[in-house]
Amino acid sequence: MELRHLRYFVRVAEDLNFTKAAAALRVAQPALSRQVQDLEDEIGVDLLLRGPRGVTLTAEGKLFAAEAKQILANTDAAVENVRALARGEYGTLQVGYAPSPTVDMLPPALAAFRKAVPRVTVNLHDLAGDEITAGLRRGELELGLMVRPLKANAEGLTFEPLLRVPLVVACAPNHPLAKLPRVKVHQLLDHPLVVFRRDDYSDYHHMLNEVFLGQSPPRIAVECDSMSSLVTEVAGGRGIALVSRLAERVIGARLAFRSIQDTEVFQEVGLGRALKGDVTPAGENFCDYVRHAAKKVKR
């Protein structure tokens, strides 16, 4: 039995007339007649009652016509799904992201993407920097929206920068540093630092090393495992913190932010992916939307 038999039979069942069905199927009537006979022989059940004024369906024919129609529809849908998958309009995407640095571009990118390609499910995973790199390497994540990993952490990954965000100092609003319009690196050394956990944010710590290069190392007050606990510690006067300027958006007025005058340290925010382990078309599609959103943020 082939799909041809189903197509032919379904058409005959709809028209109840071999001649008309044959014309619609662009085949000669005898060919259609024989194919339907073959189908009935193979199933071993009469599906049609031939009369001189057309045909009628038997009970079996009615059932089979309904089932055959469903099978044909499923077949078309299967092909369409595969094509949509290849076009990046179908499937599921695992995306790891660093919440604070991507706050400006991820929501608009996601909104536009979901509207344009509703059949792709995007699963967002709010993760620490090192968790994203690990997830990408293990193939659990397809894409990462993240801060650029440093050399040692970038093994087997590629990173495409989209935004450069300067570091700023965050402190409690009543902190001495908050009285200055801007600060210099050596002034930071007077205050203990609230930082992210070294275990999960090794890149952040490398960056700190760069900032304080040539200076005596800063005192570390406490290591936090997320932005929210870092904010709480800083707001509580436990110390000051170095964060990307975008974090200001997430944190709001609970802290004061001051730019750093004499350093050129930026965080680069962008798209990470594994070197091997394909990014699906849907993933590439998603990247386009992220890039587009990043461009808008720059202005």
Added chain:
Amino acid sequence: MELRHLRYFVRVAEDLNFTKAAAALRVAQPALSRQVQDLEDEIGVDLLLRGPRGVTLTAEGKLFAAEAKQILANTDAAVENVRALARGEYGTLQVGYAPSPTVDMLPPALAAFRKAVPRVTVNLHDLAGDEITAGLRRGELELGLMVRPLKANAEGLTFEPLLRVPLVVACAPNHPLAKLPRVKVHQLLDHPLVVFRRDDYSDYHHMLNEVFLGQSPPRIAVECDSMSSLVTEVAGGRGIALVSRLAERVIGARLAFRSIQDTEVFQEVGLGRALKGDVTPAGENFCDYVRHAAKKVKR
């Protein structure tokens, strides 16, 4: 695209090896190779990555393999359903029945049938005699388990008798007639009759006419629309009733039952169907079970 393409591709997707799949499919490897190529060309998407040590599935291939497998399973199921329908092992049956006269045979028949042919759904409709004949004629019922309709009511129907059940007199336990071991027809005339509604049970009334043939017509106390209200009226002393002996089973000890000595009126209980309007194989199958149950009841 034909089912052959799906069968071939699914097998290749399972073996990840054209040569082995071809052997399993009983075709030569080049033939298989070409059919899968044709499939990919038609869909316009690469489903397989050919390597020198076999093939691997692309993401699209994985999706399509799963969908194709489902389609093939559905196809087999569709054919099996149609065959089962033709064998009378699948489908839905609308059966009208008269509850009291069939109390002995319908439950065991139904139980055995449901066990033997679980994929047939039997919808039972508890109906009055005239409703069954009307339902059969309109094609809403496929079979009726009923008392034989008289000539005027049997137009366009066939009836196959299975049981002959004598009529008995039902009266309240404290009724004068209940003191006699058996009664004669003329004794009934002294008491008003509780009967079924003439509109819905015309055959029942014809039968009453036969019983009282040559006698003065009986007084009718009240017309009931179901056995349960008839029992209530009789038990309340409103009058006596003529019912099939089998009704004793349904009613129990609320009433007294006495056989009638000098009449030969029986009710015939059996299977009714429309003359035209096919009975499905499942229906025929069901009839067999009913006949079998009826035979057991006789003994």
Added chain:
DNA sequence: GGAGAGTCATGCCCGAAAAGCATCGCTGCG
């Protein structure tokens, strides 16, 4: 590094089967 085994693709031919054409048989209608 070369031989060999295993893999899938390609070229060519054959045969099965689907399609086309002409025609038949049947039935209902005018």
Added chain:
DNA sequence: CGCAGCGATGCTTTTCGGGCATGACTCTCC
């Protein structure tokens, strides 16, 4: 009774799936 409309049948043509031989490639093993 003849004609129109329908599906089936007989025969021919065409298409295409399948088989065989072989090629191209790569990995393994000696």
